[in-house]
Amino acid sequence: MESEFISTLTVTFKLAFYTTSILLVIGLIIVYILSNDCQENKTFKKLKPLIETLVTLPIVLPPSVIGFYLLIIFSPRSKLGKLLNETFDFSLAFTFEGIVLASVFFSLPFMINPIYNAINLLPASLKEASYSLGKSRLTTFLKVQIPCIKNNIISASAITFAHTIGEFGIVLMVGGNIPNETKVASIAIYDEFESLNFTMAHKYSITLFLLSFALLLTIYFINRRISRI
């Protein structure tokens, strides 16, 4: 029982760590693309609201809708699912990789929106000053814009991490409840509660609560110190 408790928590935090790390990279790339001035590219200008809507969609959609379509798209019967299965031996349903992918889709807005909003709130003169000094858009993004919003990036990462720890619907739909593979703490709590095993449900709950609290407190504390410097 004790080993299942530890393995469930390990899967939970591993899922949150992978999701946050992947989203940090993907998020910065998407924000870089979206924050393009796009004065020249009219097609991109028209596509921009569409990309913004797609990124924000997981906030309003029930997790089951995203889970359902992901299972359809990546099913071994679909061309994409078949290709990924044959090439990389990747299967979405009932695997840890599958719940990471689903979680990345579902948590997309929690990482991207705060970073994108923060970039848009920076004075335009900062990037224009960098351009006037001969610096490219990528150099400006990496050396001026990103360091200026580092607090927002830390907060976005913390929220994504915490949100993934608490993720229930999409993980259950895509990953099921396989111990040591896809069983995460939030599902375990529901499982133990349904089995009237309140002691175990409480053990999971309090552990999740304390770890999440300590983690967020540490991140916000670091954030505050950085903003003072």
Place this chain on the structure above:
Amino acid sequence: MIKISVTKHYTQKLRNFILDVDLELDKHDFTAIYGPSGSGKTTLLRIIAGLTTPDKGFISVKGDVWFDSKRNINIPIQKRNIGFVFQDYALFPNMTVKENIKYAIGKNYDEKLIDYFLDMVNLKNLKNSYPDNLSGGQKQRVAIVRAIVRKPKILLLDEPFSALDKNIGEKIQDELLQIHKLLKLKTFIVSHDVRQIFKLCNKCIIIDEGKIKSHGKPSETFNLEPSKLIATDDNKKIFLENTIISHDNLEQIDENTFIARIVIKK
């Protein structure tokens, strides 16, 4: 020689007009762009910099074509080799004074050159400070040094002294004038301050609703020609003839009004 002949449809909150400018300027001029708010001054400056694209026209600097709508040429701001000083200074808050300047120079920076310029504007002791810890005047000095340290072909300043105390503003103007002469720069300054224009500039463009109303020496553009009624003394009207008014005697009342203080010998 700088040639600018551009048009740009200019949209403001309640009105639209077309910025239509045709100019030729000599090298090493210090040119003021003067006019009421919303007249297109900053837009003209941004068009020269490459931050705003004109609808059509032509810009060339010392023989290099920067913009030509007919030939579809639009050199990006990064390749125009300009220095731009923004109204809000636009110093990078994540970098110290020295780092801001190092960023401008690039990899092959010369420590002595940074110190030389910082010394020129009395900021050598603050080179490891972050912009948030500097006063407005100090920030403006850093912004000017950062803009000129790459030895740009053109220096563009967008109302650089508007947020500064008068005395500090005047000190920085002296330093700017010194830098302009030393580096033989071609400088454009957007300014609302007539006194400042007379002090710094040898050319002035007055722009209103996107059109150039007047262009020439400051004394010519501001109609300080002989026989112009500009002062009264003991309720008697005094006409000045062949009078050259120094900038020291000018005082700005508001955006469009300024008075000249004169001494009348009886």
